[in-house]
Amino acid sequence: MGMLIFLPAISFAQPNQPPPSRPERSGLQPLVDSTVKAALEKFAEKKLQSNQLAVTLVDLRGVSEKPVSASYRGDAPIYPASVIKLFYLAAAHRWMEDGKLKDTEELRRAMRHMIVDSGNDPTHYIVDLLTGTTGGPELPEAEMKEWADKRNAVNRYFTSLGYTGLNINQKPWCEGPYGRERVYVGKNFENRNALTTHATARLLTEIVQGRAVTAERSKQMLKLMERDPLKKIEPSSEPDQNVDFTGPALPPGAKLWSKAGWTSTARHDAAYVELPDGARFILVTFTTGHANNRDIIPFVARNVIEGMK
Numbered sequence: 235m236g237m238l239i240f241l242p243a244i245s246f247a248q249p250n251q252p253p254p255s256r257p258e259r260s261g262l263q264p265l266v267d268s269t270v271k272a273a274l275e276k277f278a279e280k281k282l283q284s285n286q287l288a289v290t291l292v293d294l295r296g297v298s299e300k301p302v303s304a305s306y307r308g309d310a311p312i313y314p315a316s317v318i319k320l321f322y323l324a325a326a327h328r329w330m331e332d333g334k335l336k337d338t339e340e341l342r343r344a345m346r347h348m349i350v351d352s353g354n355d356p357t358h359y360i361v362d363l364l365t366g367t368t369g370g371p372e373l374p375e376a377e378m379k380e381w382a383d384k385r386n387a388v389n390r391y392f393t394s395l396g397y398t399g400l401n402i403n404q405k406p407w408c409e410g411p412y413g414r415e416r417v418y419v420g421k422n423f424e425n426r427n428a429l430t431t432h433a434t435a436r437l438l439t440e441i442v443q444g445r446a447v448t449a450e451r452s453k454q455m456l457k458l459m460e461r462d463p464l465k466k467i468e469p470s471s472e473p474d475q476n477v478d479f480t481g482p483a484l485p486p487g488a489k490l491w492s493k494a495g496w497t498s499t500a501r502h503d504a505a506y507v508e509l510p511d512g513a514r515f516i517l518v519t520f521t522t523g524h525a526n527n528r529d530i531i532p533f534v535a536r537n538v539i540e541g542m543k
Contacts, residue, residue, distance in 0.1 A: 263304035265541035266291050270306045273534055282530065286522045288312060290431035291538060292439050294514035301439060305432060311399045312520045314429035315495025316352045317502045320437055321402050321429075322360050323349055323458070325388045327451040335363055349458040349493060352475060358405045364388055369405070371413045382418060397436070401428040431518040434504045438516050442491075442506050459491040459506070478528055479503035480517065483535035485510065501525045505535070513542045 266289055274282055290305040323345055329335035341363065344356035362368050365387045373381055388402045404419060404427045405411070411419055419425050440446040441455050463481035465474070473479070479494040480503050487510035494503045502520040507513075517538055519531050 261541070262291065262293055262302055265538065266304045266306050269534055269537040269541070272537055273530060276533060277524075277527070277530060280524065280527055282521075282524060282527075285310075286524060287530075287534075288431045288520040289534060290435040290516075290518045292435050292516040293542070294439070294442065294516065295512070303432075303435065305435075308432040308435075309399055309430050311401070311428035311430055312502075312522060313497070313500050314427050314434075314520075315497045315500040315502050316406060317429060317434055317493055317495040317504050317520075318402060318404075318406065318427050319348050319352065319357055319495075320434065320441075320493050320504060321388065321392065321400075322357060322364065323455055324437060324441070324446050325364055325391055325402075326360055327447045327455065328391060329364060331447050331451065346458060349455075352493075352495065354406045354408060361388075361405050365403075369411070369413060369415050372417055373414050378414065378417065381414060385418065392433075397433050399428070399430045400433055401425065403427070429520075431520055435516050435518045438504050438506060438518065442516065456491055456506075459493055461490040461492050463488065463490050473501075473528070479531050480505040480507065480519075480535045482532040483539060485539070496525055499523060499525055501527070501531065503531050507535075507539075509539065509542070511543065513539075515542055 270287060270289060273287060274284060285307070288307040288310050290303060290308040292301050292303045294301050326335060326341070326345060330337045335341070341360070344359045347353040347356040348360060358369070365385050367381055367385050385403045389400065392400055392402060404425070405415065410416070437446065441452045444452040446452045446455065461476045461481060463477060463484045465476040473494070473496050475492065475494040480492055481490055484490060484507065489508040490505060492503055492505035496502070500520070500522055501524060504518045506516050515538070517535060519534050521527070521530050524530060
């Protein structure tokens with residue numbers, strides 16, 4: 235555990251600085267600003283702080299290739315929970331398209347369970363396939379450097395597309411990594427995964443618009459994200475992607491596609507919504523330090539829906 239490992243340099247924005255926005259559509263940035271203000275006031279008693287929330291909103295009504303977006307702390311790198319699985323999904327389709335990964339029934343099964351059920355085991359399987367790495371005991375320094383270079387394959391792919399502020403090279407864990415995985419994440423977990431709401435919204439927008447890899451593969455990815463906000467489930471302490479995030483905010487007749495994530499410290503949702511009145515938008519909301527509060531993300535979504543009418 236004492237070996238020196240040179241980890242990749244990841245360029246992160248300052249997390250407390252609001253990111254630049256493009257409020258070309260009148261009212262979009264004010265809507266995000268007022269929504270964040272209302273959320274901070276609503277959950278003040280729960281001690282929700284301004285640096286514990288990040289939001290990116292993309293308006294898809296009558297869009298061109300570059301839709302209008304607005305955000306609050308959209309460039310802040312935040313531990314992504316299971317939302318990282320969207321990026322592994324897109325990378326898997328890119329690898330298949332390029333012939334670097336064989337399209338098998340087992341891979342399709344893993345992708346489905348990774349997105350539909352947010353499973354960690356299928357995600358580990360996919361990360362190993364994408365990077366040619368496996369977990370296991372610690373490695374000698376030279377072998378560890380080679381392993382680390384392979385593990386950064388997905389990082390390099392998204393960096394080549396112009397994504398910034400990301401770290402996409404760790405498997406999602408329930409109890410923490412061991413062996414070479416533990417060495418790689420760093421003594422203080424300084425090399426752990428990170429996403430921004432901007433980057434997540436960009437990827438989801440490209441999937442919705444049929445521009446992520448190919449139109450057919452984008453369609454397949456979106457299909458896995460279909461949610462039923464009216465789904466009836468037994469009360470449980472385990473969050474459900476259908477009903478515990480953006481879903482409760484939706485009016486009757488709305489449609490939802492999303493990938494949610496949660497840990498002991500994080501609660502995030504990346505959602506594409508179609509409202510009965512024709513409004514279409516992407517809303518990515520990350521919260522930190524409030525994993526047990528199931529009301530923040532639906533509150534943000536309700537305010538956005540009201541403002542999009």
